[in-house]
Amino acid sequence: MHVNTRKGRTAFRLFSILLLAAVICFLTLPLYTALVIRDTKTNQIIWSRRLVEDEAFGIRWTHSIHRSAIEEHYHIVKDQIILSEMTFHDYGIGMENELAPGEELVIENGHFLIRNMHRAFPALHLFIGQIRANHTLLFSGTEIPLGSIEKPGEAITIQSEKRSILSELGGY
Template identity: 35%
Template structure:
């Protein structure tokens, strides 16, 4: 009987270790690259989409880049919405992309097929006000990281242990 109790305890410990240490849930992870600090984890919505919104530093108009996660946890850019075709913004679409002017006069490039393992962003110090947008809610990156610093946005599977070890988890379901 004692043998079965020990075996049961070992199995229980292994199961708990499995649950705590095996990465199961995919998060949008933003981590500092040029400064020290903790990563911030954002729960992805059911449609696995998000966007990054910012003010262009030259023509001071809003730009929004739309993304989705791929099955291999890559970042797929699907659309780009902006207000001005001046310096630093595309004047037309490429390849199979679709360029159009929206009803409110903004420029939209859709059907984009750009895929990235990660995106590095330098958080604006004065004008840019970079914001992550999830399900319509904005999260200013300067609320989590130092203005002017570089952060890396990527998709990663995280274990429960990863979620508990001192990082900020936003939008936990």
């Protein structure tokens, strides 16, 4: 009795191709949102962490003129970075001098606080301070000096990105 193995091989090959296509789709499908820092010149990722829903982050830095700390607090809404609050010690040159509708300036614990902000940015672009700015990322209860992940003076871009398993493994 002769068994037709040609149909079996064709079915196996088709199944294998479909399975491989499904795995590739799964690996490349954007599954989660991440906060990503890229070197602006090369566009290479230099730091990336997953964001849980409604997770906030901040940036603290020292103002170059009045040399006091400034903290900016952000959250992500639909891939936009929203500046929601800013805290600073001295009100002077280089600080916010106008409030947008709905924003409120209060003094709390000896600091100025602008709250109810809703300023949207597709990304944050900054140069890591070389002398006194000491830019620090405040993320998930940790303080990460930006000078520890990229050389001071370099330009970085901070943004929200949809990431896949493959992009996380490959770092692109």
